[in-house]
Amino acid sequence: MNASLTPNNSPKVKRKGSVRRPRAGSHLPPFSPETHESALYAIRNYLKGRNSYDTFPVSFRLIVLDSKLEVRKALQCLLNNGVVSAPLWNSERSCFAGMFTVSDIIHLIQFYYLKATSSSSYDVASDVEFFRLESLRDIEKELGVEEPPLLREHPSASLYDAAKLLIQTHARRVPLLDHDTETGHEVIVSVLTQYRLLKFIAINCPKEITQLHLPLRKLNIGTYVSNPPVEGQDRFYPIATASMNTPVFDVVHMFSKGGISAVPIVDEDGIVVNLYETVDVITLVRLGAYQSLDLTVTEALHQRSPDFPGVVICTASDSLGTLMQLIKKRRVHRLVVVEGEEEEKRGGKKGRLLGIITLSDVLRYIIGDLVSVRMGESVERLIPPEEDKVVTPPPPAEDAAAAS
Numbered sequence: 186m187n188a189s190l191t192p193n194n195s196p197k198v199k200r201k202g203s204v205r206r207p208r209a210g211s212h213l214p215p216f217s218p219e220t221h222e223s224a225l226y227a228i229r230n231y232l233k234g235r236n237s238y239d240t241f242p243v244s245f246r247l248i249v250l251d252s253k254l255e256v257r258k259a260l261q262c263l264l265n266n267g268v269v270s271a272p273l274w275n276s277e278r279s280c281f282a283g284m285f286t287v288s289d290i291i292h293l294i295q296f297y298y299l300k301a302t303s304s305s306s307y308d309v310a311s312d313v314e315f316f317r318l319e320s321l322r323d324i325e326k327e328l329g330v331e332e333p334p335l336l337r338e339h340p341s342a343s344l345y346d347a348a349k350l351l352i353q354t355h356a357r358r359v360p361l362l363d364h365d366t367e368t369g370h371e372v373i374v375s376v377l378t379q380y381r382l383l384k385f386i387a388i389n390c391p392k393e394i395t396q397l398h399l400p401l402r403k404l405n406i407g408t409y410v411s412n413p414p415v416e417g418q419d420r421f422y423p424i425a426t427a428s429m430n431t432p433v434f435d436v437v438h439m440f441s442k443g444g445i446s447a448v449p450i451v452d453e454d455g456i457v458v459n460l461y462e463t464v465d466v467i468t469l470v471r472l473g474a475y476q477s478l479d480l481t482v483t484e485a486l487h488q489r490s491p492d493f494p495g496v497v498i499c500t501a502s503d504s505l506g507t508l509m510q511l512i513k514k515r516r517v518h519r520l521v522v523v524e525g526e527e528e529e530k531r532g533g534k535k536g537r538l539l540g541i542i543t544l545s546d547v548l549r550y551i552i553g554d555l556v557s558v559r560m561g562e563s564v565e566r567l568i569p570p571e572e573d574k575v576v577t578p579p580p581p582a583e584d585a586a587a588a589s
């Protein structure tokens with residue numbers, strides 16, 4: 186494990202003796218459940234008054250791919266530019282044509298496997314190499330998976346509305362589109378990701394973040410191992426897990442089936458030893474290894490880039506505020522929740538898998554529970570009662586696991 190939210194070996198700092206001064210009167214005691222609730226309320230209000238332009242860095246570049254480009258070249262372009270997705274442009278009709286994301290690559294791999302195992306004479310490898318981005322939609326049809334929604338948001342829409350759209354559609358990013366007033370054509374301005382939005386909150390709401398002091402255990406943010414275990418289900422149900430010996434193709438299938446972006450790798454005691462992420466699949470495809478997905482997780486992890494930032498773990502006693510501080514400092518997309526001292530006291534084992542928290546879980550909690558929509562339906566918000574947010578957990582673990 187490379188990183189933890191709770192460093193336990195930090196050096197002791199000698200402090201000067203302080204002189205007690207009377208505190209200024211305050212209506213709320215520090216760090217009560219009410220301060221946590223009012224911090225959430227303040228963050229939501231702040232987002233209502235800001236838009237996507239406010240999240241843009243002073244200068245940035247945007248990679249847009251022509252939908253006629255071959256998948257192989259598109260992948261190389263993503264890798265060369267250090268990004269994992271890009272908007273597509275239909276140059277014949279001068280319009281936005283969707284997003285190219287890791288999910289497309291996952292589907293491509295599944296398609297490859299399906300073809301390769303059903304016909305030995307058909308040269309699928311060369312077919313896959315020369316697919317054009319525009320044909321990816323045909324692959325989804327053939328696999329019978331849902332087509333990704335053609336989402337968009339105007340960059341001037343409030344960040345609160347953009348966040349709602351992300352939550353309701355289970356998207357990890359939303360392309361920001363405007364119109365050219367002269368030609369009337371669409372203009373791709375940028376892409377708002379869950380990470381950029383949460384980092385924006387972490388940077389711009391420092392006071393509120395420190396007030397989000399309640400532990401993750403109490404807030405029930407994320408998906409957790411069912412307790413008591415569900416009969417007939419895997420011991421970590423509803424969490425999809427794998428071992429170091431699991432074939433990578435099985436993990437790829439879990440990504441696609443559950444609409445999830447990472448699978449914790451556990452040993453025989455249930456201790457988390459690693460995490461296999463959808464982005465790891467990009468490395469495999471680049472190396473041409475998708476033709477031999479019988480390789481195990483151990484073998485696949487050997488191919489992982491040395492720049493891999495590490496797996497971040499936390500315990501259910503860590504607070505949401507600590508998590509937000511972490512998001513401010515580093516590009517973290519998910520945390521694996523493991524058993525800690527609290528669980529050990531009750532017969533548990535330190536480091537054993539307890540749950541997983543992704544950026545979608547954090548965003549959903551901060552914005553408030555909304556009704557999910559299927560594509561094609563109108564996006565309407567259910568306004569949850571403002572009280573009881575802390576004691577009423579977001580969705581039950583089973584629902585969360587099915588979300589993509």
Ligand code: AMP
Pocket residue numbers: 407408423424425426443444445446447448449541542543544545546585586587588589
């Ligand atoms: P993601 O798309 O990765 O943000 O995850 C979508 C939802 O699935 C979130 O509610 C996560 O808590 C949940 N989730 C993520 N990874 C897993 C997993 N390996 N097994 C079950 N649920 C997961």
